[in-house]
Amino acid sequence: MTKIAVDAMGGDHAPAAEVAGAVAAAAEYGTGVILVGQEDRVRAELSRHETAGLPIEVAHASQVVAMDESPLTAVRRKKDSSIRVSANLMSDDRVSAVVSAGNTGAVMATTKLVMGGLPVVDRPALTTVLPTQKGKPAILLDVGANVDCKPMHLEQFAIMGDIYSHKIFGVRRPRVGLLSIGEEDSKGNELTKEAFKALKRAPINFVGNVEGRDIFAGDTDVIVCDGFTGNVALKLSEGVFETFTTMLGEELQRTLAAKVGYMLAQNAFHQLKRRLDYSEYGGAPLLGLAGLTVVCHGRSNANAFKNAVRVAREFCERDVNGVIEQEFEKMGWTTPGVAG
C-alpha cells in the first residue's frame, strides 16, 4: 500500500490544516498517511476528527524548523525535525512520498540530502502548477531549486515536466515552452538561446519561446526556466494578484452603490476565486528526486493538503520516477553530472 508522510508542523495553520487534510485524504481516497510532528499536539488535533478505521499513523518528531530559519542550519542541527523524520521514513521505505508546507529551502535541502536525486537526474526541479484562462493548469519549472542553470538542465526540466503533465494531468502530448523575452527563436539570454537549440532536438512537443504574459493564457502545458527566473515569476504573480484584489476591495468599499453592487456580484467573485484556487492542484513536486517531496504553500488549507496527498499517491502509483529514468536513459543521460 502506498503510504504518504505528511509533515504536520510545516504550514501557517499547523498542525490543524495538515491533520484535517490527511484525515480527508485517508477517508476519501483510502490513502495511508503518517502524520509527523510533536505527537501530543498531533494526537490532540486528530481527536477532533472521526478517524476510526482510517489508515492514519503518527510518528513523533520533537523539533520544528521555523519559516525564517536558514535551510542549511536546519539540515545540520535539527536531526529530529518533522521534515527530517519525514525524509527518514521515505528513505527507510516506510512511505513513498513526503508532503510538507514548511520552510521550502529546508524541505528541499533535507529531502535531497536524505534521499538524493534519481541516479540519472542532475538537478531536481521544483515544479508549480498554475491556473490558466482556459481552465487547464500550466506547469512551471524550475521555480527555485536551481538558481543558476546550464542549458542541459532546462532540457532535463522540460522532459520531467512533459512526463508530469502527461502522467498526472492526462495531457496526451504536452505543449512545452521556454520562458523567454520574445517569441522569435533568436530572442533570449545566453542560457535560453542555447537551451532553445537543445529543446528543439528533444523528444517533446516543443512550441518555442513563450513570454511572461503567455504563462496564464493556457496555450502551453509546460513552461521551463531557470530557478531564479521561475521563483521571481511565481512570487510576482502572487504580488500582482494580491495588489489587484486589495485595490479592488478598497474601491468596492468606498461608496454605498459599490458596496451594494459587490453584494449582488458576490457569487462572481467567489467563482473567480475558485477558478484561481491553487489548493486543487496538490502542491509543488520536487521532480527528479529519488522518492518524492511535494512542497505546499505555507498558507495551505486542509483541501490543499488533501490534494497534495492525492497527487503524491498518483505520482507513485503511476510510476512517474520510473518513466523519468527510462526517458533519461533513452537520452543517453545514464550517469549523473552529464549536465555539469
Added chain:
Amino acid sequence: MTKIAVDAMGGDHAPAAEVAGAVAAAAEYGTGVILVGQEDRVRAELSRHETAGLPIEVAHASQVVAMDESPLTAVRRKKDSSIRVSANLMSDDRVSAVVSAGNTGAVMATTKLVMGGLPVVDRPALTTVLPTQKGKPAILLDVGANVDCKPMHLEQFAIMGDIYSHKIFGVRRPRVGLLSIGEEDSKGNELTKEAFKALKRAPINFVGNVEGRDIFAGDTDVIVCDGFTGNVALKLSEGVFETFTTMLGEELQRTLAAKVGYMLAQNAFHQLKRRLDYSEYGGAPLLGLAGLTVVCHGRSNANAFKNAVRVAREFCERDVNGVIEQEFEKMGWTTPGVAG
C-alpha cells in the same frame, strides 16, 4: 527651447494617438514638438485639431518599421524610417529627446546606434514605471535592454534609477532594492549575490533584496535586475492583470445579479483602472543614452504620449544626464567599458 521629436508612426493607433498627444503637450505645457512620419498622413491628422499658434512642426520620413520586424534589419535597411529620422533630429541637436511607441527593439537599437551612450555609461537600461498599492510609482530597470548583465551593470542601473526617481518623481532619498528570490543577503543567483555586495557599498539608500511580490507593495522606489528577468517580470505582470480582469469580466456576465452588481459598482472598477493606469507615467526612458529616448507601450493613447513628452522635457530641463555623468565620475567610472 526644449523640443521633443514624436515618432508619429510607431504605436497601434498611429498616427492618431501620437498627433493628439503631441498637440495636447504643445497646448498644455507649451512644449515644442516635431512630429516625424509620413507627412501627408500626419498633416491630415493634425488638421483635425486646433493647432494655430502651437509650437508643432512636421518632419517627413517615408518608411515605417513594423512591430514584428527584426530590429537589426530595420536599423540597417530603413534609413528613412520615422524612428531613424527622429534619432537623426536628436543627433543634429534639433530636438533634445525622442518619444516612440514603435517596435521597442528597433527604437532602442536605432537611437543607441545614432546617439551612443553617455561616455561614462556602459549599458543604457530600459526603465519602466509601475503603479503600487501605496500610490507612489515604483521604477523597475532594466526591463529588456541588456539580457546578460554583470554585477557592475546592476550597480550602474541602481545609480541611474536613483537619480531618475529623485529628479522626475521628487523622491528625496529613493529606497533602492535588488530583485531576488529571498530577502536574506545570501539569497539569489551568482549575479545578484555579487551585485548585492556592490550595491551595499554604492552611495544610494540600498534596502537589500526584494522579491517579486514586493514590486507592487510600494515600499521600494527603485528595483534593479538584469534585462531578461525584468522583461519577463514586466510581461508577466501584464499577463496576470489581463487574466484577472478577463476572468472577472466573464464571471460578472454570468448571472443577472452579477450584471446589476457590476453596474452599481462600475465606478469602483473605473477608479481601480485609473489607479493602475500606466499612461500617467510617461513611458519607459532608456537611461544612460546620450540624449533621451522614451519608449511608449504600443497601445499608448493620447494621454500617454502627452505625458511622455512632459517627462522627456522634465528629464532634459532637470539635466538628468548631467547628474548621471557627475555621479558616475564620482564613482571613478570615467571611461566606458569599466564594467566589461
